[in-house]
Amino acid sequence: MAIGLQADPSEGVAGKKRWAMVVDLRRCIGCMACVAACKAEYDVPLGVWRTTVKVKDLGQYPNTKRQFMPRLCNHCDNPPCVRNCPTEATYKHEEGYVLQRYERCIACRTCMAACPYNARHVLPNNRSRVKIGGVVDKCTFCEHRVSNGLVPACVQTCLGRTRIFGDLNDPNSEVRKLVATKAVAVLKPEKGTKPQVYYIQPTQKITDQLSSPPASYAAKADAEAFYRHNKGRQFFGGVL
Amino acid sequence: MFEYSWYHIAPWGAELSVYFFLIGMAGMSYALATAPDLFGGKFESLRAIQTPGLAVGLIVVGVCAPLLIMDLGQPGRFLYPIIYFHWTSPLSWGSVFLVLFTACIAGFYWAKNMGNRNDLLKPLAIVGSLLGLSMPLYTGLDLMVNTTREVWATPWMPVMFTVLSISSGTAMIAIIAKVRGVTNADAMAILHTILLASVATTFALFLGLVVSLLYGSGEMQQGWEILNSQYGTQIWLLTFVIGILLPLGMLALPAVGRQPTMLIGAGVASMVGAFMVREVLLVAGQLPQLYY
Structure with a gap:
């Protein structure tokens, strides 16, 4: 058993x-569309996201x-969060x-x-429809859909077939190939x-987006507005 | 250049650094308050500050409780890390130790003043002091285990937090000693030695921090840049000059540093540093990954 995890990595098992x-x-x-589909699937509130797409010229x-750089939980095989x-x-x-x-999250x-x-x-x-609040949330790879034979909402709606989902242990699956x-x-x-979201043909410039703060005037203004709504701070200021 | 970014909130804010500071101070206050019963000898000179020292520990723990409840949103949530104990999480251990530490403070006070159980004093002093010093240790470990935050993921983080707690707890006891009129030579010598040693160790660890940030990975250098650009006053003036150099200068000569006023002055200055260094470390570990 992997230390501190509830299940061993299943890749290749x-x-x-x-x-x-x-x-x-x-x-x-x-x-x-993936962001919108995810928001709709889970009623994700304003200001937070389970999946995003970073854009940069x-x-x-x-x-x-x-x-463009779609981002989501990487469902790591060695997840430090767990x-x-x-x-x-x-x-x-x-x-x-x-x-x-959710019932255990503090x-x-x-x-x-x-x-x-x-x-x-x-x-x-203070959510209006879904009453789950005051807890940490994240992408689940749409486990409730996948266990019923569907693909995640973001994959279902992706019109360019950018997002491809499947079983890495299945030699015939598209993701495996x-x-x-x-x-x-x-x-x-x-x-x-050991993240399990794979990117095809990411150039150095794209992955560099992961380590570059917003540079444009618009992005900086957006950031200021975003943090202004969090009591003017970049840090967590209590359960909203 | 067009950008469409998604912004994130750093998960841990000022309430955590306040908690780290207070709980560490409570631990060392308890250790010094129980030292007369544990060591005897010259430590008997601290007996007059025993009850207020214990009271400080209890009051500070009492302040930390609402702070944690406010941070977690609901009172009952504090119990979850104990009920659903996860052994790889320092926070789980910390929750258990915090409860046991509080019980030790109350137990020691009872055994000393109400129960007349002198046989329990030494065991409670040993266990309680270890639990008390495990408070800063676990808060440091809580940062250290975040291996993906490079600024935090260093083994000296819990060491530094423990040393900072020793200095701030000693400073608090020095203040109490002055207020209670306990200014005998032995008490002052003990407090001076502990404070000087802890501040000098902080100085060495701070230099280590600076060097590791300057010559570390890209993320560490970015943390360093953020600290200097946005938190320059906190790290250089409040931490380094006021929190480390000033008390070090005041305590360097024993004859001068053992004077109650100088000891308190150095103690208060080191408390400022002990709080600020935690604050800047908390910031430096989180902001480099904020936008990504």
């Missing part, structure tokens, strides 16, 4: 599934290119998902501090988290 996602960056057009006129959770509210599923038990944000991908957020308390044949990369491999 016969008879077990290992769900994974491949994101083909050549196909993403930045339509944000690269180069100088006339040689410019707009790059190991650090004081109540085992977040746990490793035997099929690879990293899931959240909103200590240890998992948020542990995650190098900023894939977690705190749900506000893509990971085996294409030049894929994972985010922040140096952190040792």
Whole structure:
């Protein structure tokens, strides 16, 4: 058993599934349909996201290119969020998902501090329809859909087929073939988290987005507005 | 350049650094308050500050409780790390130790003043002091285990937090000693020695921090840049000058540093540093990954 985790990594284990996602960056057009589908599937409140698409213009006129970078929980095989959770509210599923038990979560944000991908957020308390609030939430790879034979909402709605989902242990699955044949990369491999979201053909410039603060005037203004709504601070200011 | 970024809130804010500071101070206050019964000898000179020292520990724990409840949103949540104990999480251990530490403070007070159980004093002093010093240890470990935050993921983080707690707890006891009129030579010498040693160790650890940030990975250098650009006053003036150099200068000569006024002045200055260094470390560990 992996130390501090509830299930051993299932990748390559016969008879077990290992769900994974491949994101083909050549196909993403930045339509944000995945973001909208995810918001609709879970009634994700304003100001927080389970999945996002970062957008950045690269180069100088006339040689410019707009790059898109879909982001979500990487459902790591060595998830630091799971190991650090004081109540085992977040746990490793035997099929690879990293899931959240809301009834145990104490909103200590240890998992948020542990995650190098900023894939977690705190749900506000005052939600109008879904009453789950004051706990940490994250992408679940749409476990409720996948266990019923569907693909995640973001994959279902992706019009460019950028997001491809499947069982990495199934030799006939599309994700397995893509990971085996294409030049894929994972985010922040140096952190040792063994992430299970693979990106096809990420250039250095795209992955550099992971370590560059907002530079444009618009992005900086957006950031200021965002933090202004959090009592003017960049830090968590109590369960909303 | 067009950008469409998604912004994130750093999970741990000022309430955590306040908690780290207070709970560490409570631990060392208890250790010094129980030292007369544990060691005897020259430590008997601290007996007059025993009850107020214990009271400080209890009051500070009492302040920390609502602070934690406010941070977690609901009172009952504090019990969850104990009920659903997860052994790889320092926070789980810390929750258990915090409850046991509080019980030790109350138990020691009872055994000393109400129960007349002198046989329990030494065991309670040993166990309680270890639990008290485990408070800063666990808060440091709580940062250290976040291996993906490079600024925090260093083994000297819990060491530094413990040393900072020793200095702030000693400073608090020095203040109490002055207020209670306990200014005998032995008491002042003990407090001076502990404070000087802890501040000098903090100085060495601070230099280590600076060097590791300056010559560390890209993320660490970014943390260093953020600290210097946005938190320059906190790290250089309040931490380094006021919190480390000033008390070090005041305590360097024993003849001068053992004077009650100088000891208190150095203690208060070191408390400022002990709080601020936690604050800047908390910031430096989180902001480099805020936008990504």
